[in-house]
Amino acid sequence: MKSIVISLALIIVGFPLFAKEYSIHSAEELNTIHLAAGDIVLLKGETWQDQKLVFKGQGTETSPILLTVENPGETILTGSSSLIIEGSWLIVDGLLFKNGYTLKENVISFSAKSNNCRLTNCAIVNYNNPDKAVRNSWIVLYGTKNRVDHCYIEGKTHLGTTIGVYVSDQPNYHRIDHNYFANRPPLGRNGGETIRMGTDKWSMHDSFTLVEENVFVNCDGEIEIISNKSTNNTIRNNLFYESKGMVTLRHGNKANVYGNYFIGNQKERTGGIRIIGEDHKITNNYFHGLTGVGLNATITFMNAWENPPLHGYWQIKNTEVRGNTIVDCAEPIVIGSGKNEKTVLPPWNNLIADNIVVSAKDTAITWTEAKAKNPENIKFENNVFFNVKRPQNEPYPTGVRIEDPKLKRDTYGVMERTKETTKGTGFEAETSIQASLFNAKDIGPHWLTLKRDFRIK
Secondary structure, eight states: HHHHHHHHOOOHHOOOOOOEEEESSSHHHHOOOOTTTTTTTEOOEEEESSSSEEEEEEEOOOOOOOOOOOSSSSSSSEEEOOOEEEESSEEESEEEESSSOSSOOOOOOTTTTTOOEEEESOOEEOOOOSSOOOOOOSEEEEBBBBBBESSEEEEOSSSSSSSOOOOOOSSOEEEEESOOEEOOOOOSSOOSSSSEEEEGGGGBOOOEEEEESOEEEEESSEEEEEEEEESSSSSOOOOEEESEEEEEEESSSEEEEEEEEEOOTOOTTTEEEEEBBBSSEEEEEESSSSOGGGSSSSSSEEBOOOOOOOSSOOOBSHHHHESSEESSSOSOOOOOOOSSSOOOOBBSSSSEEEEESSSOSSSSHHHHHGGSSSTTTEEEEEEEEEEBBBBBSSSOTTTEOOOOOOOOETTSEEEEEEEOOTTSSSSOOOHHHHHHHHHTTTTTOSSSSSOOOOOOO
């Protein structure tokens, strides 16, 4: 098996013929090795107890340095084991952290000196401090151009984001993709996000983090499954399945959110996208069977504070919600959520266009903020509503018409457009991505057996 792993590595990433292979049994041994481009480090043995691994080196794009195991899933890091990744072009492949916990340090850290490093084909399972008030993350990304992909992350129960992206004065361009996040129970307070990108203090700095083609299953830690707290991030082509929470654009501007599936199957407090800030684009997403209302509704525009500090609620401006399909959701669109004596500024200069809303439990638009009922606040264009309650005191705004969009249910239960659907309205699936997400194909580690058949009930 060892020879197969190494041969594949040589073929795939072009390790030089003079590269060295090291077999180690402890973190202390790793510290004694001066790694060079193309080297391979194999962790030997079944159990690594209380090992603080520091993986350092300077690989290259064509000759990265690899830290791996002979048989993924059979070598377990446990106790208080942790990993720091520091250097360039380093790859960590096949590690399993299970049934241990760190104290205050994070489990896996890409250091500020890391760039072009990768954590792939790994898993962290039930690695929980018994004191739920102890805050740390399972994975943190500093540095630039680092990647977390094809990993399985399950069962975080204590305080702290599962994955935290930290922003500096330069964009970081991280990528989080093809991961399987599962079974984070409710924390009962803030600090239970599955992914957080940035912090309030750094929210006006560019991150350019890409979150794509991940599956989130029963990620119930708190209302913010993904918390966007920096600028110029993209969240695309993910599946949020029966998860109590939503994508929250909490701080920062210019988020691009598209191609995502939010499937609630009528599970309580399942939500969609909460909008705060400026210049966001929420396009071509699919929402089905979500029960969240108010701040947790399918698409919710929040009111804002006047002259807010960085940690406050900033006014929604110049945001576009276009080409989405919403089916059988409790509150499809909420305008002015969170309104109170402090949260008083309505959204300004926003567009809701080309969306389809079918079978809402109530009226398709909930106006929490009456001052937003003007085109200069929210403009509606070419939206199609069907089988929804009509407002009691006033008609739907100009730019909304009531008609059957002629949708058709597909293999997964998604209500897709047909030739009879009004051109340019609603969600348009990309067939290969939809199949990959609903079958969890090429998502998570190749060596782990996972649930891989998601359907709309």
